[in-house]
Amino acid sequence: MIDVQQLTKRYGAKTAVEELSFTVPAGQVTGFLGPNGAGKSTTMRMIMGLDRPTSGRATIDGRSYAEHRAPLRAVGALLEAKAVHPGRSARDHLLSLARTHGLPRARVEEVLHTVGLHDVAGKRVGAFSLGMGQRLGIGVALLGDPQTIILDEPVNGLDPDGVLWIRTLLRSLAAEGRTVLISSHLMSEMALTAEHLVVVGRGRLLADTTVAELIATATDRPVDVVSPRADELAHLLLVAGASVATAAPGRLSVTGLDAGTVGDLAGAHGITLHELHTEPASLEEVYMTLTGDSREYRTDTSRQSTTETLEQAA
Amino acid sequence: MSATATATAPRTTDPGHRADRHPQDRSPSPRQEEGGVALHRVVRSEWTKLRSLRSTWATLGLAALVALGLAAAIGSNLSSGEPDGGFGADPTAAVLAGTGLAALVLGVLGALQVSGEYATGTITASLTAVPARWPVLSAKAVVLVAVVAPLALALSAGSLWIGSLVVDGGLPFSWGAVLGSTGYLTAVALLGLGTAALLRSSAAAITVLVALVFVLPPLLPLLPWGFVETATKYFPSAAGESLSATVAGTAALSDAAAAGTLAAWALVPLLVGGVLLQRRDA
DSSP: OEEEEEEEEEETTEEEEEEEEEEEOTTSEEEEEOOTTSSHHHHHHHHTTSSOOSEEEEEETTBOGGGOSSHHHHEEEEOSTTOSOTTSBHHHHHHHHHHHTTOOHHHHHHHHHHTTOGGGTTSBGGGOOHHHHHHHHHHHHHTTOOSEEEEESTTTTOOHHHHHHHHHHHHHHHHTTOEEEEEESOHHHHHHHOSEEEEEETTEEEEEEEHHHHHHTOOSOOEEEEOTTHHHHHHHHHHTTOEEEEEETTEEEEESSOHHHHHHHHHHTTOOOSEEEEOOOOHHHHHHHHHTTTOSSOOSGGGOOHHHHHHHHO | OHHHHHHHHHHHSOGGGGGGSOGGGTSOOHHHHSSOOOHHHHHHHHHHHHHTOHHHHHHHHHHHHHHHHHHHHHHTTOBTTOOOSGGGGOHHHHHTHHHHHHHHHHHHHHHHHHHHHHHHSHHHHHHHHOTTOHHHHHHHHHHHHHHHHHHHHHHHHHHHHHHHHHSBTOOOOOHHHHHHHHHHHHHHHHHHHHHHHHHOOHHHHHHHHHIIIIIHHHHGGGSSOHHHHHHHTTSHHHHHHHHHOOSTTOOSSOHHHHHHHHHHHHHHHHHHHHHHHHHSOO
């Protein structure tokens, strides 16, 4: 289990991570999610003892990273893609790290097979593609057969086969009871891989939840209504305070009222409904709403709502 | 999954029951005990890193070529017992001049051992594997000395041997000169390592190394201040020349002072670099 308590990192006046607290339980894949620049990598580097926190503490299975006698056996990490000397072979890179813990040469060969680099293990890493470099980095993380695995943007640069491979690998590692923390700025990827989500923006915790709970937090979802008397219903709904958009002839998209209220209103006026349902939130939408204020760079075109324009027309 | 349940159980129970916690909950698993980080293992790791780069062998080859090639070229132009000022006064020192250039090559090798890791990002993996950090730099120094010192000894002795063949009238073999030159080469290699540990960038470290070893010593005496001239005697190259001098009166420092000076150039940047490595963010 990873336990992050009140972790803060400041660089001069800029605060990269602010009083961040969360725990990553064993036995499931936890997604560490946030826009670029949200402090994910800095947090991971502090967990791994590479950067010193300004204040706060991070422990892995009860000890700080540096307190582990055999850190590679306790925690495996991929923090930077292709952070290997280009003149060294994949095998020698793994071997040099294995040596620090007295891990046998056979373990290096095993890991090379696991990550699918055995055939190119003797080649200089400089000739590797981004995906191969990523596989080598994952090999480094797995080298000590660790209880905890921390991967920063593991699917970056992987082809679809590789993405599928890493997803399966992470799930099986979690199923073995290990602690798995992976970061991403892509909600869509996390939705497929992670069960538990820690969402950060501008160095602060935005959500510490499960995928299902996060979707459930979405409020004010549009209600989709189909009625032969749509125009009449639209008028009633506007009077009741809702915003109404005509999605197609006879089909309304209603916000500001829930599906039950819309149905009751239609029933009270004897208007027949052919369809009535609440549009489910996509994880991506929830994520965008959650992190909307904390993205460093964004375009301003996304927030043009059709409701507004229709309201003006009405 | 059962291991997970035991590990997380104490967190979920009432804090009042903490005293009941089984003692084995706190002890690390046997799997973690069997192979920890140890200095001798880090030394093997650093040897693996050094030997697995072609540039290492190219650098060592270049150092040999420069030292022995210059010894042959310079020596063939000399004859002993014909003092004409300059190097002619000390043909042994003249023949060893090539090792002075080899020193720079070996200093670059030492610098790249650290700055190459920062440039490529390997440092992250290294410090993750050895979070105590100081063993990484110590092991690099051990491996560097183990590789450079024997080579330096061979090149120094080899230069004199070549000198004895090509210098007109022969050249007496001097163990003092050989050991002095060996010490100088090894010290400059360590100076490169220490400088890189301080500066972390290859370009910065190599620039400083070249300045200290080659550029500043002939430049400083031209400055109008007396203390600068004294300081020049304590630069690595001056100390190295003192140590390997064979003609009485040509040494600016006593052997002990020269050896101490070289040791300081070799170790002080390394120690300060080690302290900074501990303190800085990786």
